[in-house]
Amino acid sequence: MPELPEVETSRMDLQGFFTGAAVRDCRVLDPRIRVGHPSPPFFRRGQWVGTGIERHGKTLIMGFSQNQEEETEHSGKGEKGFFLLSRFGMSGSWRRVDARLNPPHTHLEIRFSDRTSRLVWVDPRRFGRIEFATVPFSSNLLSRVGPDALSVSxxxxxxxxxxxxxxxxxxxxxxxxxxxxxxxxxxxxxxxxxxxxxxxxxxxxxxxxxxxxxxxxxxxxxxxxxxxxxxxxxxxxxxxxxxxxxxxxxxxxxxxxxxxxxxxxxxxxxxxxxxxxxxxxxxxxxxxxxxxxxxxxxxx
Ligand SMILES: [Zn+2]
Structure with missing residues (x-):
């Protein structure tokens, strides 16, 4: 089961690829892995960019914000940013794969308009969970967890x-x-x-x-x-x-x-x-x- 070092390894592996990437869409292929109320936001091509990846305990936190140019062009939407949280459970992991390859047990995919690879969430045993949230620490996955073991004083x-x-x-x-x-x-x-x-x-x-x-x-x-x-x-x-x-x-x-x-x-x-x-x-x-x-x- 992935613990803090494995989740931090994923964070560091994906950080450069994800940060600044223009998100084309994000599709949940198996709704059973999703918790919490907010649905994935509507992705219009070029509207969202990846802002970076944080980690708390065993949970990965991917940040998305509106593309500044898009925001000016289509102002008044009121959406500033959101987060995609993932808890790895027994066997969850993020993989970077080429355009049309779908590894077995892929339950979510993120496609980018300026990257040839996609990010997919793979979880054979389905104990992992993903959640969309506007405030990470008010989410189901993080609202009741203690301080991070690596940064606690x-x-x-x-x-x-x-x-x-x-x-x-x-x-x-x-x-x-x-x-x-x-x-x-x-x-x-x-x-x-x-x-x-x-x-x-x-x-x-x-x-x-x-x-x-x-x-x-x-x-x-x-x-x-x-x-x-x-x-x-x-x-x-x-x-x-x-x-x-x-x-x-x-x-x-x-x-x-x-x-x-x-x-x-x-x-x-x-x-x-x-x-x-x-x-x-x-x-x-x-x-x-x-x-x-x-x-x-x-x-x-
Ligand atoms: Zn001994």
């Missing part, structure tokens, strides 16, 4: 961790608390920080919060530099795979020696998802009165 991150009694594993992956991290990077970040996934965020020492914040940023940045991780289906806009899966230290490495201590990496299944960690390098929580009464049965 250390102090806000600490507030988030202190606000919940849930485990670090669960808190880091809760998009309502912090946007962008899923099962893969949660495991890699906690291993990098040397923190047990079962510890509670509110029990961390101040210095442990700072270490975790630094690990989160360094792991995410390293993954972005490698073009993200390709585990099942993630592919870049030209079909290339990411490279960070080769650098995973615990994720997917059950039974293999921990790169730090040599003991086997452990895998447990929680809520139908696999959790990978090193019980030796990520020791159970420090013993406190509060934590002793809610010890996780998986800890040792």
């Amino acid at each position: 250390a102090s806000v991150f600490e507030e988030i961790l202190r606000s919940t009694s849930r485990s670090l594993r669960s808190a880091l992956m809760d998009q309502g608390l912090l946007a962008g991290i899923g099962n893969i990077y949660m495991a890699e970040i906690l291993f990098d920080a040397g923190l047990s996934p079962f510890r509670e965020g509110r029990d961390l020492l101040f210095r442990e919060v700072r270490v975790l914040h630094a690990s989160m940023h360094s792991v995410l940045r390293a993954a972005i530099a490698e073009g993200g991780s390709t585990i099942h289906s993630f592919a870049r806009e030209d079909g290339r795979n990411g490279g960070y899966q080769k650098l995973h230290l615990v994720y997917g490495r059950e039974g293999q020696p921990c790169p730090r201590c040599g003991l086997p990496v452990r895998k447990v299944t929680l809520e139908a998802r696999s959790l990978y960690y090193c019980p030796s390098c990520q020791p159970p929580k420090r013993s406190t009165i509060r934590s002793s009464s809610r010890r996780d049965p998986l800890e040792n």
